[in-house]
Amino acid sequence: MRPWSLLLVLLVALPLVAGVATLPPHDAPDAPIHTQVGALYLERGVAETGMKNLVTAVLLNYRGFDTFIEVVVIFTALAAVLALPKGSAPLPKGNAPLPKGSAPVPKGNAPLPQPDAARSQGVGGARSREEEAPEVASDVPVSPVVRFVVRLLAPFIAMFAVAMLFRGHITPGGGFQAAAVFAAVFIALGLVLGQDRAARLVPVDWRPWLQGVAPLAFALVAWIGWRLTGAFLGYPIDDHTVQEAMGFVLEIAIAVGGGVVLARIFLEMET
């Protein structure tokens, strides 16, 4: 295994080195990367987008569609985690198309035995999990010190996330970073309080909407932009107020949606 791996790595490394060796030097100000579209963004970005942080401008405006698809990607990750079978108990007979499954299975059209057993083990997803959550604080014994510190700091960390979110247009930061911090708060609380109590921080009825809020908000903004400027995801170029409002909607949606998605992925993975 090992020698072959090394050979493979070597085979990959040589062309890659050859490839990067002939690139223009990366620090040079006259490299194409600095003279083409990038230079135009630097030149006109503030005027065109009203955002001083040009990374945010690229992210939300020039290449907003990338970001749209990006939030779709993390939504995909959540859908993926939700769609996977949960728990280690095998499904009721006949459910699993095993690759070499030659064992006879009950006849096709017969109604399935309803997976009640599986549901009570938490297969049923959020709702049934909520209803039948056992009042266990956590799987892992948590030191009181850690628990205290986490509970103490959680609001402050959340505040930091909010600050990142709202200063994203002029300082490093923005929706995604805020989302990551939000999710971190959730996850930390989940670890010390037990995931069920942490999960209660987001009401059950809101969850399906919140986890998809980022793509939905993008679609909404795209539609608004379409109505205002005639272009999908277009921002009115001279109305900075509207531009900022649209940007904030997106940032908030990314932060909330992203945070919920990341936290939910973590919580769902606990088996």
Add this chain to the structure above:
Amino acid sequence: MTGPWAEALPWAIVLPLVGAALTPAVAVRHPRVSGFWAWGVLLVTAVLTAGLVSELVARGPFSYGLGGWAASYGIELRFDHFSAWVLPLVVLFVVIVPFSWRYLDHVMPDERRPPFYALLLLNAGGMIGFCVTGDLFNLFVFTEVVSLSSYALVAVGGRGLAAFAALKYLFIGAVSSLLMLFATAQLFVLSGSLNMADVSLRLGEIGGGTAVMVAFAAYAVSFMVKAAMFPVHVWLPDAHAIAPSPVSAVLSGMVVKVGIVGMLRIYQIYFGAEVLELGAFNLALVWLGAISIVMGAFFAIFQDDIKLMLAYSTISNIGYIVLGLGLASPYAVIGAAVHVFNHALIKATLFLAAGSIIHQTGFRTLSDLRGVARTMPQTSAAMAIGAVSIVGLPPTAGFVCKWYIALGAFEANQAPFGFALVFGALFIFIYYIRMLNAFYFQPPVHASVAQASETPWSMRGPVVLLASLCLILGVLGGIPLTFVEPAVLDLLPFWGQ
């Protein structure tokens, strides 16, 4: 000058994606509603894409600058003749989804349906975006939507082994995506742009160099992995065989084509720039394609599991397409491009039919499924038509491509590959004869096979429809040509020859 339908371009991508985001909310009370919801969304998407294709037919390729920015300044969507592939793609989705309504009863509890259908919609939307985007980085992001949902879809049906197959797929797929990102970054560093047309222009100014070649190689390897060509096919058989059958149909029929479409896009960039001497590369493609055909057929012969066998035959068929691309003569490329669709159709037929049989009987190996044609005549007939079609015998859709590619092989004076193409497929028929014999001409060995009933109409309808399409397109083989030919003829002047 663009017509009214051009405005629909971004919405055709976004609609399934937003539909996916809404699925959990729509189906919160009744999880089974998600299936109908997904179908409805896909129907509307199909109407939109049909509009796009009508626009293409009426006025030729058109672009859409997202956010109102000019093409190379923002992100450009471009609908050209290769993008027309999205229409059959969505239509196939529309056919496959009803099949899954009842099929899923045995695969997953109702509670997991909404995320499943969300994944299916994401997969569809990702592929539409992939085919339509004119931006290299955007292409990468769409690749990830497609790949990520595919990884998950492989694993939804089972535990353990399914997860393992999905993970194998994920590791290999992620590395290929990384190579793609790396190549994109290289081109970005070289040209300072991400817009495909713009990059092509600037590469022409730069005029080649090692870095350009390495980027091309990285793209090529990446898309070969996605298309599951012979040396890098290892992820495919397990993943496609273990996934629930509607998913297998989507993955085997359509998702692997992402690699092919990607390859064509990169060709467009490099040929436009005229920076690449493609003789050697085409030769490599031709050889890899021929080897894929033979090896895929060879492995398939030894499978007893019908779905595993179908998965291996995908490798063979990708071999056809790649062989056709590598031959680089007009007929061969046309054949390859037509096969992108025809193979999807045939594979969907076969996987759905196989899925129906497995669903009704509980068995999946040939030795267990003997005599199933007695109790499931329509599904078995569909399976038989699919089998004849995938081997490329007339009068089925599979023959059309074989005809064109063989024609192209002789046109390009590559007679040996013509022979390989014609006889490589017959090789695989050895297997299908076994299958047909088992289904039709041998007595059942299991009671559940002997007493199986036909599938409900929501499952049988799609299977029968697809099978009849296989036959109809075998006779009306000229129809896909309308879309493929202009694109190929545009591309060919730069193509090696």
Add this chain to the structure above:
Amino acid sequence: MEVVDVRPILAPFVSFLCAGLVFGFGRSIFWRRFFTFLAAFIKMALVLSMLPGTLQGVVYVYQFVEFTPGIGIGFRADAYGMFFSLVSSTLWVFTTIYAIGYMQGDRDRVRFFGFFALCVSTTVGVAFAENLLTFFLFYETLTICTYPLVVHAETPEALRAGRIYLTYTLIGGGFALVGAVMTLNAAGTLTFAAPGILGMESGVATLAVIFLCLIIGFGVKAAIMPLHGWLPIAMVAPTPVSALLHAVAVVKVGAFGVTRVIYNVFGVELLRELGFATPLALLAGFTIVAASTIALTQDHLKRRLAYSTISQLSYIVLGAALLTPLAATAAVLHIANQAFAKITMFFVVGAITRTTGKKYVSEIDGIGARLPWSMAAFSIAALSFVGVPLTAGFITKWYLALGALEADAWWYVLVLITSSLLNAGYFFPILHRAYFRQAKEPWPPLEPGRRFETPKTLLFPIVICAAYVLLLGVTAEVPGMPFSVAQVAVDGFFAPVGGGP
């Protein structure tokens, strides 16, 4: 003169529709028979309705749909195609009657009759194919549609036979495909034309490869000798299928394809220049003698007939390969002559097996008394194969011999004489046993009031076909009979060269 007419496509379509109806409603015996007969008669009527036009040199054409630019699925009822379709649609009627009697009480009759109709549909499609692509489409479809008929018994033996049959024919089909593709590449068209569509400018090597591919491709079904292996093995099929395979559909399609290649793809002049036909003629001559010799050693009735078929098919190939008008007339005529004679024989053998259970030559002592009418028919067919005057077989041999002399190849006359002797050698023992030996044990008596014979549904087609063999032999020059159609066809082949028969 070409006339656009829908009938050339309607003819195959009728059988195709019939197959669909049989699959759909065939569980009821009445509807199955009704549809089958209806389609058989409609089709015969359609083909016959074109006959007067054909005799006056009218060619009916119909373009169905474009497949590749310039090449579509097209139908064209020229004289040669008409000749072949006349034979096949006539025999469909008789075989259907026979099959209904023969298959009584057998299982899976829906499947049987459905695929039976499909086979006939594709056979007529082949006959009316306007170009090589259409021809190939139907040719391959025929391969697939006969498979369920070959393995109908579902025994391991039948499955093995089916596998061998498919292996041979599909590989042959592959060669035919390559040949068609190369032809398109070299000629730029695939439409059959009278002087041929290929020309010397393609280069001798390419032309040789094309010729080889096409002859291998179609020669498999025509059972030219190294490619004949599937035919005796496929004898496990039910007798109506054997009759259909060996007299009408499959093997004739192969022979038809070979003649099309010789006359309409390459053309007489080009082949004379290239000299490719000579080895083919030699091979056919070899097959004629060798297959007959093997037939002498066969004890199984159907296998003996199978080797006889192999030998007889090469008459057609030989006639075509000699490249003279008289030999071509013989080739075309033999399509009908051999079909009627051989189908009579198979019918009789099937009747013997069904009524008495005998399958081997050594078992049929005294059968002439048990099945008097059937054996009389068999005798007529045997005489025809031997080439006794006033039977159909004589006409073929006469013209073939004339053609061989015309081509300055007198040794083929010797081949024909040898073949006649061999035919006599393997058919006359059967007659001898049937008429001049006593049955080892007396035939079990029937219920009173019935005579010794096979059931009427089996007997009727036998008698008609045998009568037809005589008719063909006697009425060679009568206008309206197949001979005149054949002459129009041969005129078509040689018109550009000059000099008809």
Add this chain to the structure above:
Amino acid sequence: MQPFGLDLDYVAVVALFCVGLYMLVAKSNLLKKLLGLNVMETSVFAFIVTAGMVEGGDPPIMVAGTSAPYASPIPHAMVLTGIVVAVSVTAVALALIVQIHAHFGTIEIDELKELP
């Protein structure tokens, strides 16, 4: 620094890529493989960000106290997107690994292969 005409920063990126690839290919533990994948991803992100930097450049945020030359904003946006993608892939991979562990009780390839 460009010994032998090689841009060392880029070479470091390739080295990192290869380390990750080696981990992915050679390690038997699925988690370690996943970490290898993450290392590879990081290397590509580093490549993009490196390429976007300019000699003495400031971050592309046009507020008081910064001045030209600025680093290019596009690579940052690309990497941000890339990171999100990487996170998503990692999440799905982890979920699958959790499943494998729950089902087979191990995440070592060597041991998984020995299971029936």
